[in-house]
Amino acid sequence: MVIPQQARPPQPPPERTAAEPGPQRPGPPALLDSLTGLRGLAAILVFCFHYSTFQMVFADGGGLEFASLHRPQWLTMSGNFAVGSFFILSGFVLALTTLPGTSMANFCAKRVGKLFPVYFVTSVLAIAAILLIGMPISTGNIVLHLTLLQSWVPFQDIYHGVNPVTWSLSTEAFFYLLFPLALFLVRRLGTRTLWWLLGTAVLLEFSLPLYVMHYFTVGDLPGHETFMSTGSKGGDLAYWFTLPFPPYRFLEFLVGMIACVLLTRGVLPRVRPGWAWTLCAVAYAIGTYTPGPLQRTAIGLVPLAVLVVALAQADLDGRPSLLRRKLFVELGKLSYGMYAIQLLVFLPTAPFLLRWLSSVLEVPETTLGGPLWKAGVMAAYFGLIILLAVPLYRYIEVPAYDYAKRLYRNRKGSELFAAPAEGQPS
Template structure:
């Protein structure tokens, strides 16, 4: 899961005035937070083993929920590239940029990682020192074993991947800003082509069904095998294509090179892609199917906010969930994985119904809704007392350093269509 950006940037001159808040982009994170929770809750479940301990239950996720997690993570990555390109100021020093990225990503990650390690130890499941070190250093996505990149806190492979994006971002932004508009369109086409072509290549030439000697959480035999699954899920260079598409979309938008897109058409395109992806097998389902529709949606939502047009995702519910989405994402498995078996057993006894009955869709939906509410409540202190203070502190560091030429304003900025120089654009309701 990519982490929510809540940044502000000085906008380049020219063009019509944009509103100060691009709340629809924050709201999209809120919607993605709901989708990813539904995906995780129906994908990762634990039950009592015959020996009395806990073990992972077989996958029972409904087919129509298959794409929810894929769309959620894809939107996080595209949004991350779009928002960072939109909000990184020309006068930023490299030290300040790095401090802000660490301050945004690592504090919540560290707190939830420690909680995850403690939970694993308490429930008596094995954990290796190698796994802990790789996890705490954000390197787990580079190792093609499920017990590594899904180990400790299974969802945080996306944060390891996101850290790689941050590493490449200064160079990528420098190059993207200095390409002509036609070259950007060619680069965008190349990124989309690779997003589809690379999974097909990996599926054809790397068909290992399982990597021996390592535990698997997800069955990958029908999805191209473990290597194909790893390549198209956490592998940072491949997932960078989504981040890059978000960056290019932002730069094309600021140059006025994109047509106006009605949000209703963008939502319709996403709905069609969701339906197609539900019945698409293999690695294409996880990344490729949603790339273009989600990028179009991000652009359409940004345009709607800039024009002051109505947007469903500007509603307070979605915006507030968007602000909390990072904490919700990082903590959710730590809440329901170790507690759900005990809750189901207690409810069975208290209500006088069998555990099989509690596994029926209606009961499961009620329990799921209760957990969602609990996770939202737990994400509030993470946001207020960890994420916000850490980021506020980090963004004040090294502000007096020499501006980095990697963030220097390109000549093309003179044709941008965002707010005048006196206006700042914020995403998520907080400033840089």
């Protein structure tokens, strides 16, 4: 990812204070490949989580049904960290790359071009797969899914329906709606006020799960299919509120935006990536044994935000960063397609693959469920998903986004994206 000249953090002169950031000076563009690499690492984590959480088996009647899995406890945080990093990165990168002079039409076109083509293609594939294997699906569910509204409905068969992982894209679409006004306000707030806003967001991130754990029902919501038991996670409503509910997850996106603005003002302390990784490791360990509503978002918020800042600073300073390596950067580029297609690959095919392997190798299917066999099959599916994500990226995601970037570029820039006036924070 390239940081624009206008957004590159300046080197402040000695007399500048944190309360009075000086004018920014343009510099050569710098690659922030570590942020792309972080997406690649998150893609690995989220695949491990999904493969260990979602699985289908043959039902008594011969069809397929979702199996109840008991994944290792240490894997519970992998998906939470992955999605949390996606949301924080999204707010950080959008605040960084949305420059003064951008028209609202161009901004909207780019968001649609980035999000919807891959989403639409994988949604159609998901609907076709559901119909092919004979599982029930309602017209209302399809409509909610195609209009990116599924995360607003507190039923698992809706927000986990069609393509279970894409609840996060429904939530992300809400972020895009709020972003122009949020950016306008965040760019114009003083540095001290931004720190207060950041603290408030973190406080809400912790306090709202505590509230729903105490007051929301623990029982399952009647009349709707449950993909996974939520009793240990606070119940269906608490699970929905702290997993897909867009206004709550917006706090992570907002923290990413604030971190970006503070970084571009040059008022953040230098954070060594090693310390940031250590903080994330400690949070991961704590989160593994934390109640579900807190575990899903709150525990990882501050460590992941610190990590994003540390990686950005390392790239800008030219310091070493593990995530700038080609493997992570390339996975980061493919991460959206990998995320959207992975369940469509292994969910409907794994039962048939295991049955075929059992027949060919003449071993019971229970043997194939052992750790070594499972790791081998998991690695093979991961490689297959990468191969399938390449054409999604090259022939759908990139061309659609490149086309969208050219739309409405000559229109008048939106006032919401304008630079702060003279004397305001910048």
